[in-house]
Amino acid sequence: MDIKHLQLLSDIVEAGSLSKVCAARGMAQSALSKHIASMESEFGAKLFYRTGRGVVLTEFGQSIMPRVKSLLGEFEQLKNEVRDRADVPSGPVRLALQASITQQIVGPLFQRVRADFPKIDLRLMEGFAGNIEEALASGRADVGVFSRYGDRLHKTDEPLATDELYLIAPAGDPRVAGLSCRFAEAAALPLVLPGAPDGFHMMLLDEAKKAGVPLNTQIEVDSLTAMREIVANHAAYTILTRQAVDVDMRLGRIGVSRIVEPVLTRTLVLAISTQRPLTHASRTVIDLIRKLTRAATAQGTPQAAPQATSQATTASAPAKGKRPGKET
Numbered sequence: 001m002d003i004k005h006l007q008l009l010s011d012i013v014e015a016g017s018l019s020k021v022c023a024a025r026g027m028a029q030s031a032l033s034k035h036i037a038s039m040e041s042e043f044g045a046k047l048f049y050r051t052g053r054g055v056v057l058t059e060f061g062q063s064i065m066p067r068v069k070s071l072l073g074e075f076e077q078l079k080n081e082v083r084d085r086a087d088v089p090s091g092p093v094r095l096a097l098q099a100s101i102t103q104q105i106v107g108p109l110f111q112r113v114r115a116d117f118p119k120i121d122l123r124l125m126e127g128f129a130g131n132i133e134e135a136l137a138s139g140r141a142d143v144g145v146f147s148r149y150g151d152r153l154h155k156t157d158e159p160l161a162t163d164e165l166y167l168i169a170p171a172g173d174p175r176v177a178g179l180s181c182r183f184a185e186a187a188a189l190p191l192v193l194p195g196a197p198d199g200f201h202m203m204l205l206d207e208a209k210k211a212g213v214p215l216n217t218q219i220e221v222d223s224l225t226a227m228r229e230i231v232a233n234h235a236a237y238t239i240l241t242r243q244a245v246d247v248d249m250r251l252g253r254i255g256v257s258r259i260v261e262p263v264l265t266r267t268l269v270l271a272i273s274t275q276r277p278l279t280h281a282s283r284t285v286i287d288l289i290r291k292l293t294r295a296a297t298a299q300g301t302p303q304a305a306p307q308a309t310s311q312a313t314t315a316s317a318p319a320k321g322k323r324p325g326k327e328t
Contacts, residue, residue, distance in 0.1 A: 001042050003075050006068050008035055009047070013065060017054035073276065080279040089284040090119030096132040096141035097124065099224040100244035101268060105145065108292050113285065120281045128222060129199060139275030142282045145289060147266045149203040157269035160293045163241040165264040166256040170234045176255035183259050184213045192227050192236040195220035200266075204239065207264065228254065241266060268293070 008021075015021050022029050040047050045060040057065065080091060097106060106124060113122050125132075125141060129148075135141035148157060167186045169176040175189070187208045193201050201217070208215040219236050221227055228245060230236050232253040239259065248254035270289060272278055278286075 001039065003072070005035065005039055006072055008032075009039060009068055010065075010072055012036075012048070012055065013057060013061075015054075016056070020054075077276060080277070087280075088119060089117050089279075089281040090121075091279060091281045092121040092123055092142075093279070093281045093285045094123045094125065094135075094140065094142045095285060096135045096144040096146075097126055098129055098132060098146040099126050100147070100240065101145060102126055103247065104243055104296055105289065105292055108295075109285070109288055112288050112292075117281070117284055120284065122285065128194060133271075136271055136273045137275075139273050142273050142276070142278070143286055143289075144271045144273075146269060146271075147200070148269050149200055149264075149266050152199070152203070153267060153269065154271075157267075157271055159267050160270055160290065161268040161296070162265055163243060163268070165239050165259050165266060166242055167259055168228075168231050168238045168240050168245055169255050169257070170232060171252050171255045173255060175237070176257040178257060180260045181257040182261045183207060183264065184211050184261070186237070186239060186259055187211065187213050187215050189216060189237040190218040191216055192219040192221060192230045192238050193217050194222050194227075198222075203264075207262070239264070 011021050011024070012018065015024070018029055018032055021027075022032055025032075036047065043060070043064070046058050047061040048055040049058055095109075110122060110124075113120050125135065127135070129146035132141065132144040132146045136144045145160070148154075153159065167176060167181045167189075175181060175185075187204070193204065196202060196205070201220075205215050219230060221230070224244065227238050227240075228248055231238050232248060242249070242256055245254050245256065249256065270286065272282070272286070
């Protein structure tokens with residue numbers, strides 16, 4: 001039994017499927033089954049039950065997993081400490097980015113990491129804000145960049161940039177012929193939005209309540225790509241930042257109009273996981289994200305957020321914030 005066997009055990013538990021683990025690791029299922037049999041022989045007890053959907057832990061397996069995860073965490077921390085002492089940023093950085101901002105950050109970020117810090121293993125996951133907060137809370141992500149709306153910042157957030165929200169419509173639609181659109185008018189249109197209780201959706205519901213108008217949500221989808229396609233094909237409207245539809249605007253598929261009365265904003269924030277100490281590699285990636293955000297600001301989009309004291313700017317992990325909620 002060695003650390004690789006324990007990591008394999010943890011991967012199987014997280015995936016809940018032998019075939020998924022085989023695909024991720026590029027190994028045959030027969031080889032994986034032999035590893036499981038070897039571990040069960042050493043433990044002297046069965047680890048998994050097979051089900052129609054995959055595998056689940058036996059009672060014995062459940063009883064040892066907390067210790068397995070603790071050992072894996074200690075081993076990961078030891079590796080990070082050794083790397084940091086070498087004073088060269090190296091090792092994995094699990095970065096979670098919100099889908100609507102990926103196109104502004106991910107290309108330049110990977111280019112800089114590859115050119116200047118080749119020993120950093122940057123791993124990207126993409127999702128909505130709620131998914132990212134959950135990944136940070138569980139330790140599946142080390143660093144997250146996602147949106148908050150209005151004044152809903154958490155004390156552990158580091159604000160990076162602030163953007164206004166726009167009505168998003170098919171190109172040529174008369175509702176985006178003008179420079180601005182009243183929120184009450186936008187709320188009355190058939191909208192495609194992320195499913196409630198998404199934080200963005202809930203913010204729009206709050207604003208609609210303040211304005212005394214209903215929010216006309218016709219379609220709920222948890223995919224930015226799907227939202228853009230639905231709008232471009234004249235099936236509904238939505239509300240997003242200009243940056244989220246920049247490519248569609250350049251292709252002439254989508255038009256936008258700034259929402260006013262009231263003006264709605266989103267703040268792009270950076271947050272770090274509380275599950276492990278921040279490594280030299282993670283701090284390096286965070287610094288690159290800050291620089292890339294400033295560079296984008298200099299080009300006119302997005303607007304830089306005011307500097308704020310935040311635990312996400314320090315080298316140590318922040319105190320736990322509020323319970324993560326799903327946001328767009």
